[in-house]
Amino acid sequence: MKRHDVTAVERVRQTRRLIEREGTAGVVRRVRSRGAQLVAPSTGTPLPVEQADLVGASRVLSSGLPLPGPAHVTPGEPLRVAWVDVPPSKGSGGQTTIYRMIEHLERNGVECTMYLMDHHGWDLETHRRTIVTWWPGVRAEVRDLADGIEDAHVVMATCWESAYPVLASPALGARMYFVQDYEPMFYPAGSLAMLAEATYDFGFRAITAGRWLSERLAREHGMIADHFDFGCDLTHYRIDQSPGAAARRTGVAYYCRPSTPRRAHELALVALGVFAEQHPDVDIHLYGEAVPDPGFEATHHGLLTPADLGELYNTCIAGLTLSATNVSLVPHEMLAAGCIPVVNEGEHSRLVLDNDHVRYASPFGLAAALGDLVSASDQERASRAQAAAASVTSRSWDGAGDQVLAAIRGSVASYAPSIS
Numbered sequence: 001m002k003r004h005d006v007t008a009v010e011r012v013r014q015t016r017r018l019i020e021r022e023g024t025a026g027v028v029r030r031v032r033s034r035g036a037q038l039v040a041p042s043t044g045t046p047l048p049v050e051q052a053d054l055v056g057a058s059r060v061l062s063s064g065l066p067l068p069g070p071a072h073v074t075p076g077e078p079l080r081v082a083w084v085d086v087p088p089s090k091g092s093g094g095q096t097t098i099y100r101m102i103e104h105l106e107r108n109g110v111e112c113t114m115y116l117m118d119h120h121g122w123d124l125e126t127h128r129r130t131i132v133t134w135w136p137g138v139r140a141e142v143r144d145l146a147d148g149i150e151d152a153h154v155v156m157a158t159c160w161e162s163a164y165p166v167l168a169s170p171a172l173g174a175r176m177y178f179v180q181d182y183e184p185m186f187y188p189a190g191s192l193a194m195l196a197e198a199t200y201d202f203g204f205r206a207i208t209a210g211r212w213l214s215e216r217l218a219r220e221h222g223m224i225a226d227h228f229d230f231g232c233d234l235t236h237y238r239i240d241q242s243p244g245a246a247a248r249r250t251g252v253a254y255y256c257r258p259s260t261p262r263r264a265h266e267l268a269l270v271a272l273g274v275f276a277e278q279h280p281d282v283d284i285h286l287y288g289e290a291v292p293d294p295g296f297e298a299t300h301h302g303l304l305t306p307a308d309l310g311e312l313y314n315t316c317i318a319g320l321t322l323s324a325t326n327v328s329l330v331p332h333e334m335l336a337a338g339c340i341p342v343v344n345e346g347e348h349s350r351l352v353l354d355n356d357h358v359r360y361a362s363p364f365g366l367a368a369a370l371g372d373l374v375s376a377s378d379q380e381r382a383s384r385a386q387a388a389a390a391s392v393t394s395r396s397w398d399g400a401g402d403q404v405l406a407a408i409r410g411s412v413a414s415y416a417p418s419i420s
Helices: 006-038 051-063 093-107 126-135 160-168 191-203 212-221 267-277 306-313 330-336 347-353 366-374 377-391 396-412
Strands: 080-085 111-116 142-146 154-157 175-177 206-209 225-228 253-256 284-288 318-321 340-344 359-361
Touching: 006 080, 006 093, 080 093, 080 160, 080 267, 093 111, 093 340, 093 396, 111 126, 126 142, 142 267, 154 160, 154 396, 160 175, 206 212, 206 396, 212 225, 212 347, 225 396, 253 366, 267 284, 267 306, 267 318, 267 366, 284 306, 306 318, 306 330, 318 330, 318 366, 330 340, 330 377, 340 347, 340 366, 340 377
Parallel strands: 080 111, 080 154, 111 142, 154 175, 175 206, 206 225, 253 284, 253 318, 318 340, 340 359
Antiparallel strands: none
């Protein structure tokens, strides 16, 4: 419906109402958003895949020919795995898992090579320095995907964008897909969602983060899909057993990811706002991306190292961690430190976490779940924290790495049975 021309008086009244409802910061955000639209109106989202790879993938699919198998396997020769990924990014949970797996494979005699698809013009040396800084145990050679993929025993896609060059490449290597989330759900209905979903029908063999993804890919796309169980960094995330530690556990933690829609940041702020009204005496700790005005009193910690985050969890009774798709690493890390995670109800949460100490709640039950945890007696809270930490003591990343290694060997052995 077209509105009449707005008068200056009406605009002032509108602004006053918005300030009362959203505050000055909310009005500023509206003005900036509208200004950005006027200066640079949307012309669609650029595809994060090279046109040549889209064309190449289309030709492979239309040919009906089988996908390449592994390079010749010589008994006693190390397996070679080519990983195709976007450039490394500090703080990325998904890439941390990838590099953990690479490090584990290398410790077990597998030769790994990283092929990076960079659309932003950074040089390889910059990416190498990032890897050395954040994942110093990784020894994989780093190459530019634009120079092509060398024959290997396995060529591993790590995200939907990388699946296209992996399919289009003529290199030998059993095609595998390291799937950590159902990526079509990252986007509104449209080109990106459709292109992401199409990759599950390329005929790759999947290795997924948790059982929910492997079951979904097998059920909906007919993929051969193994999975690995989430591990936990028990070096940094462990319960404080020092005298008086239980008494210092008084707050609630929340990992802020407003830039990632699947982490349901807006819903989390609503739940924490309700919780803050009902429990004004409980400290709320925010970490991660900055949130200038959450609407309630809170302490902002910014991005934290694993060691500092482990210390923060040991000061918290509970933590809020939401995901509309596959769960993050955060719930297990909270559990290891005795902090009870409150997560949104869903099959994807229960199948992957598989832990009786996690609290599951509907969108409108999140505040109540947090309230129930902080309202328990001191003895009950201490006992609950100890039991939660004990429940994840066997979740090492070595176990997950063994599962990934077994899946890789199984994929190669389907072509060359002598490999075990």
